Amino acid sequence: MKQFIGALCVTFMLAAVSMPTVAAAPQLPVTTVAAFDSRHSPSVMEQTFELFSDQQSSYAMIAIVAIAFGCGVPLLIVFVIFFFRHKSKQAQYRLAEQAIASGQPLPPDFFRRADTEKSMFNKGIGNVFTGIGLFIFLWAITGDFGVGSIGLLVMFMGFGQLVIFYLGQKKNEPLG
Numbered sequence: 001m002k003q004f005i006g007a008l009c010v011t012f013m014l015a016a017v018s019m020p021t022v023a024a025a026p027q028l029p030v031t032t033v034a035a036f037d038s039r040h041s042p043s044v045m046e047q048t049f050e051l052f053s054d055q056q057s058s059y060a061m062i063a064i065v066a067i068a069f070g071c072g073v074p075l076l077i078v079f080v081i082f083f084f085r086h087k088s089k090q091a092q093y094r095l096a097e098q099a100i101a102s103g104q105p106l107p108p109d110f111f112r113r114a115d116t117e118k119s120m121f122n123k124g125i126g127n128v129f130t131g132i133g134l135f136i137f138l139w140a141i142t143g144d145f146g147v148g149s150i151g152l153l154v155m156f157m158g159f160g161q162l163v164i165f166y167l168g169q170k171k172n173e174p175l176g
Contacts, residue, residue, distance in 0.1 A: 136151070
């Protein structure tokens with residue numbers, strides 16, 4: 001799930017950066033009240049119309065919208081994930097409350113999360129192969145080993161997690 005969200009965020013960022021430029025629209029004359037009445041200075045609204053009639057400001061608006069979507073969509077995704085995680089926890093607490101109210105005992109591992117040793121193994125394997133893929137991708141794109149070594153950093157973090165998993169298993173083995 002985390003890899004999917006990360007890939008989605010990177011896709012939105014790349015789409016915002018590589019968005020094609022809009023062809024120049026023909027300039028229409030801006031009619032203001034000041035043209036008819038020369039006794040007052042242009043109002044803020046008239047100055048705003050003149051500002052947005054400029055071609056550079058339309059490019060600025062495109063950039064602002066792209067940045068807003070590039071930053072807003074990942075924040076929205078994170079918000080939705082935390083919202084549904086909160087709803088799931090509330091449902092679990094309601095179930096426990098109903099079981100206690102009806103007099104049924106709860107299993108001892110009802111609130112316990114997944115086994116940390118197994119999840120450490122899964123995280124380690126995931127980070128090793130993510131690091132290898134990231135190394136190959138960055139090296140192929142840039143042609144620079146230094147940039148590709150970011151993937152090696154992630155890969156060695158995964159190896160460290162695997163070492164922690166195996167050392168934790170040896171510590172729990174019976175002596176004999």
